[in-house]
Structures are given as C-alpha cells and as structure tokens.
Amino acid sequence: MKGLDKQSTKERFIIDLERLGFRSAKVIGKYNYREMKKGLEMHRHNDMLEIVFLDKGSQYYYIEGKDYHMTGGNILLTFPGEEHGTKGFPEEKGQLFWLIIHIPRNEQKLLNLRSIETKLLVDRLLQLNKNRLFKVPHGVKNDIEKIFQIYNNNENDVYKKIKITNLLLSFLLNIIAYGEKSSKITISDTFANICTFICDNIKEEISLTHLADKANLSLSHFKHRFKKEIGTTPMDFIMKNKINTAKIMLPEQKSVSGVAYELNFSSPSYFATVFKKYTSKNPSDYI
Incomplete structure (x- = not known):
C-alpha cells in the first residue's frame, strides 16, 4: 500500500485535511499541468475511496486490470483496496482534482454526520462501483474550488473546518446524485x-x-x-x-x-x- 502524498509543489497543491482536524477525509488535491509529467505508479489504498474529477484535458487510468479514459467533466472512482495508476502512461497536461476518504467503520462518523447518516452516505458511494466513470456538470467543481479558496484565507482553522465540511458534503452528495442517474459513457x-x-x-x-x-x-x-x-x-x-x-x-x-x-x-x-x-x-x- 502506498502512503498518501501530502507534499505540495508548484504545480500540485495538496491540503492535508487531517491537519485541520478531519478524521475520515484525508486529503484533497489539485494539479494544473502545462505539460506531461511522469506517470502515476500502480498502488492501492486499503479502506479508502478516491474520487478524481478531471476539469480539463484527458487522462488514462488503469484500475484492477481495466482501462479508463477520462475527459473534461468526468468523475472516476477508485474503491478501497483497488490497484490503480497510469500503467506507464504519463500524467497529461490539464487540470485535475482528487479527494481521498477513509471509509468509516464501527460507528465511526464522516463529516460530523450521525452514525446512521454516515452509513447511508458511504453505502451510496460504494454502490457506484457498477459505473465508476461518469460525466458531471461543470458546476460540480465549484465546491472543490471554494475549498481551496477557503483554505488560503486568513481565517482560523476551526472556522475553515466548518466551511470545508459543508462543501465536502455538498460535493459528495452531487457525486452520488449524478453517479446514480448517469449511464456509462459511450462514443457514437x-x-x-x-x-x-x-x-x-x-x-x-x-x-x-x-x-x-x-x-x-x-x-x-x-x-x-x-x-x-x-x-x-x-x-x-x-x-x-x-x-x-x-x-x-x-x-x-x-x-x-x-x-x-x-x-x-x-x-x-x-x-x-x-x-x-x-x-x-x-x-x-x-x-
């Protein structure tokens, strides 16, 4: 299992959500590449769900022996324990966001929800494994962008955490809504x-x-x-x-x-x- 990357660079900005006091929400990151970069090595995250949103560009991923080709406006989900990466292909130029969540177990809570609410939300997310790649409206990225704006504000961490909690919950509800009603992406x-x-x-x-x-x-x-x-x-x-x-x-x-x-x-x-x-x-x- 590969450890979570929490190191920001000039082109990759990563928020360590655990440092803000989150337990299940681990990291949220984004990159805006102007040129291709080295590919993502194959790895897996046990007990974690990874949500990738590609805003601009295209990107190839390989998950559990299957190929997935993302284009702008696509969401791609990687479920707990699944091996994933770019299988030798580069990370292509474009803008991409990702969120990694540890799946709560045994009455643990997610984003201040009650245990019963946490279970319902997580179950609905995990049920999207039948259609892990789907398209969402452009506005879905607004919640993610606001998270980075809030993080960079000069507010205290407690107030930031309250705002970010609401935005993360809104983002996850949108993923469920569009994932459940979407059909597999097809080409004419x-x-x-x-x-x-x-x-x-x-x-x-x-x-x-x-x-x-x-x-x-x-x-x-x-x-x-x-x-x-x-x-x-x-x-x-x-x-x-x-x-x-x-x-x-x-x-x-x-x-x-x-x-x-x-x-x-x-x-x-x-x-x-x-x-x-x-x-x-x-x-x-x-x-």
Missing part, C-alpha cells in the same frame, strides 16, 4: 469507427480531411465533434497511438530511425521530439 458508432480506423492504420500517414470524409462531416465540424466525443483533438489521438505503438516496437526492432520511418514520421529527430513530449523519455530508453 461513427467516432468509434474512426478511432478503430486510426488504430488499424497507425503506421500510415493519416489525413484529417480523409477522416472527416469518412464521418461525412466538414473538417471543422469533424474536429469539434471528435474533441467533444473522444476528449482530445484528432491529431493528438493519432500521435498518442503512434507513440504507444512505438513503445511496443522499439524493444523489438532496437532502431529509433527504423521505428520512426515505419510509423511515417518525417525524420528520426521529429519522432524523438514527439516521443519525448508524450512520454517524458527518449526513444532510446525503450531499446
């Missing part, structure tokens, strides 16, 4: 087929105009629809898949230039630049 057949075509032809030069024609859309409308459904731009999707394919090919071929040309990059140097952008590593690191 048109864009599922487009993604399949890209993956099947990843070694070729893929024209966005050709993809738009396959979708029977204008180029501008295609780009807009692609980003709305897939969560990233068509070119970003193409490049990510080329780099993921390269990560498999490099250990086998042991030639950076060979892989670069086989994946239709204009030169090995351009390939290395793109590879570094998406993985924070050099292609030669995989040989």
Whole structure:
C-alpha cells in the first residue's frame, strides 16, 4: 500500500485535511499541468475511496486490470483496496482534482454526520462501483474550488473546518446524485469507427480531411465533434497511438530511425521530439 502524498509543489497543491482536524477525509488535491509529467505508479489504498474529477484535458487510468479514459467533466472512482495508476502512461497536461476518504467503520462518523447518516452516505458511494466513470456538470467543481479558496484565507482553522465540511458534503452528495442517474459513457458508432480506423492504420500517414470524409462531416465540424466525443483533438489521438505503438516496437526492432520511418514520421529527430513530449523519455530508453 502506498502512503498518501501530502507534499505540495508548484504545480500540485495538496491540503492535508487531517491537519485541520478531519478524521475520515484525508486529503484533497489539485494539479494544473502545462505539460506531461511522469506517470502515476500502480498502488492501492486499503479502506479508502478516491474520487478524481478531471476539469480539463484527458487522462488514462488503469484500475484492477481495466482501462479508463477520462475527459473534461468526468468523475472516476477508485474503491478501497483497488490497484490503480497510469500503467506507464504519463500524467497529461490539464487540470485535475482528487479527494481521498477513509471509509468509516464501527460507528465511526464522516463529516460530523450521525452514525446512521454516515452509513447511508458511504453505502451510496460504494454502490457506484457498477459505473465508476461518469460525466458531471461543470458546476460540480465549484465546491472543490471554494475549498481551496477557503483554505488560503486568513481565517482560523476551526472556522475553515466548518466551511470545508459543508462543501465536502455538498460535493459528495452531487457525486452520488449524478453517479446514480448517469449511464456509462459511450462514443457514437461513427467516432468509434474512426478511432478503430486510426488504430488499424497507425503506421500510415493519416489525413484529417480523409477522416472527416469518412464521418461525412466538414473538417471543422469533424474536429469539434471528435474533441467533444473522444476528449482530445484528432491529431493528438493519432500521435498518442503512434507513440504507444512505438513503445511496443522499439524493444523489438532496437532502431529509433527504423521505428520512426515505419510509423511515417518525417525524420528520426521529429519522432524523438514527439516521443519525448508524450512520454517524458527518449526513444532510446525503450531499446
């Protein structure tokens, strides 16, 4: 089990809720990355629920042997004891919030609720395991942002704790409400087929105009629809898949230039630049 990260940096701000007097609510954090960072190592938190809200960007996670792709406005839940991380993929640029709660046991209380109220709230949260990834309205992040604003105010810690308690409870109730009524996130057949075509032809030069024609859309409308459904731009999707394919090919071929040309990059140097952008590593690191 990996210990909880409570160390803030310039790009990651983490509030240690235990220091404010919370027992079950452990940490709440956020990052706003302008570029990709090293991936999150696989780990697990026993007896803890982790709620991740991605405000902007896209992010890949691997939980208990299954892949999950988050886009802006998505909530992703990791339940107690589940192994999770990015499985070698980087933490991508974007804005993301996370909250970790220890599941109360044996009459323990959560956020000053009575024991019976705590049990009801926790049970409803844990029942969301059938649909751990779902979309929420943009306004859901308001409670989280207010928590960081209040924490940075010059009020005494007791008054901060009262305000933050109410905001955490409001956030959790919203998660339950939208999680219970949401359906699994799906992609239209048109864009599922487009993604399949890209993956099947990843070694070729893929024209966005050709993809738009396959979708029977204008180029501008295609780009807009692609980003709305897939969560990233068509070119970003193409490049990510080329780099993921390269990560498999490099250990086998042991030639950076060979892989670069086989994946239709204009030169090995351009390939290395793109590879570094998406993985924070050099292609030669995989040989």
